[in-house]
Amino acid sequence: MSLSGKKVLVTGAAGFIGSHLTQQLLLTGAKVRAFIRYNSLDSHGFLDQLPADQRAEIEVVKGDLRDPHAVYQAVKGTDAVFHLGALIAIPYSYQNPSDVVQTNVLGTLHVLQAVRDLGIPRMVHTSTSEVYGTARYVPIDEAHPLQGQSPYSASKIAADKIVESFYCSYNTPVVTVRPFNAYGPRQSMRAVIPTIINQALHRSEIVLGNLSATRDFTFVEDTARAFLCAAEADEAVGGVFNAGSGFEISVHDLVRIILRQVGRDLPVRVDKERIRPEKSEVERLISDSSKAAAVLGWRTSISLEEGVQRTIDWMARHKHLYRWSQYVV
Numbered sequence: 001m002s003l004s005g006k007k008v009l010v011t012g013a014a015g016f017i018g019s020h021l022t023q024q025l026l027l028t029g030a031k032v033r034a035f036i037r038y039n040s041l042d043s044h045g046f047l048d049q050l051p052a053d054q055r056a057e058i059e060v061v062k063g064d065l066r067d068p069h070a071v072y073q074a075v076k077g078t079d080a081v082f083h084l085g086a087l088i089a090i091p092y093s094y095q096n097p098s099d100v101v102q103t104n105v106l107g108t109l110h111v112l113q114a115v116r117d118l119g120i121p122r123m124v125h126t127s128t129s130e131v132y133g134t135a136r137y138v139p140i141d142e143a144h145p146l147q148g149q150s151p152y153s154a155s156k157i158a159a160d161k162i163v164e165s166f167y168c169s170y171n172t173p174v175v176t177v178r179p180f181n182a183y184g185p186r187q188s189m190r191a192v193i194p195t196i197i198n199q200a201l202h203r204s205e206i207v208l209g210n211l212s213a214t215r216d217f218t219f220v221e222d223t224a225r226a227f228l229c230a231a232e233a234d235e236a237v238g239g240v241f242n243a244g245s246g247f248e249i250s251v252h253d254l255v256r257i258i259l260r261q262v263g264r265d266l267p268v269r270v271d272k273e274r275i276r277p278e279k280s281e282v283e284r285l286i287s288d289s290s291k292a293a294a295v296l297g298w299r300t301s302i303s304l305e306e307g308v309q310r311t312i313d314w315m316a317r318h319k320h321l322y323r324w325s326q327y328v329v
Contacts (some may be wrong), residue, residue, distance in 0.1 A: 014045025068110040177211075186314070258312070
């Protein structure tokens with residue numbers, strides 16, 4: 001389906017990937033309704049960082065994914081739903097698993113029920129590479145076993161399976177996109193790349209957790225484009241699609257790239273507080289996204305070096321948005 005002129009809902013629009021997806025949807029000519037969690041500061045999250053003319057085009061609806069009535073009203077009258085709303089911080093999931101499960105699992109169920117009851121033509125659901133856990137084989141394709149190594153990953157596995165069940169049971173027109181380690185401008189310091197960049201820009205040392213773990217980093221504009229491709233490809237309905245670069249790099253080597261691009265040579269120290277519990281650590285992630293290429297026509301277009309430099313430049317201009325001296329859970 002073409003998204004131009006269509007009314008679309010983005011849950012989690014105030015978040016990192018959600019704000020970039022919202023921006024790309026506006027550029028395609030879609031009419032965007034953004035569902036964000038209410039807060040007394042009236043903050044619209046990362047949507048506040050968009051240009052004023054784009055912000056003026058967005059219909060903002062406030063509520064909570066755990067409230068089925070609020071979700072139903074947000075979904076009503078739309079042609080497509082992009083479900084990105086979730087609690088995504090893994091350390092936070094160790095501390096408050098009930099909050100994470102209620103938001104990620106029940107929230108997804110509420111979106112699915114509204115989409116089904118209202119007959120919405122397309123829903124794109126957000127998964128995560130964390131559902132795979134530590135790689136049993138590489139590259140990781142969509143047939144790889146799912147492993148709940150943290151409360152967060154377990155909640156996303158449950159959400160993914162509820163989505164699958166609605167397709168199988170009710171023929172709900174859903175597509176699941178499974179991003180691998182998105183990064184870029186506007187990302188919070190709960191993720192490793194902005195953590196390294198902000199420390200490299202402002203501190204005298206780099207303080208991290210596991211340095212040997214490898215990840216498949218994908219620039220956020222490429223990630224957001226995968227959602228557009230998933231919504232537009234009719235043959236994608238019912239499918240699950242990895243969205244990763246297929247390039248693997250360790251955290252240690254990533255630090256070296258960022259320090260080189262920042263132009264500093266700093267020591268690196270491991271902080272035990274930042275290390276996941278032993279059986280919860282995901283040691284290796286690298287994607288096989290050939291299915292997305294074949295069915296969605298999607299491939300990454302921005303290299304790690306280019307994406308990191310663009311992220312450094314943005315964060316250097318927006319340092320007031322970050323508490324770079326603190327460990328952000």
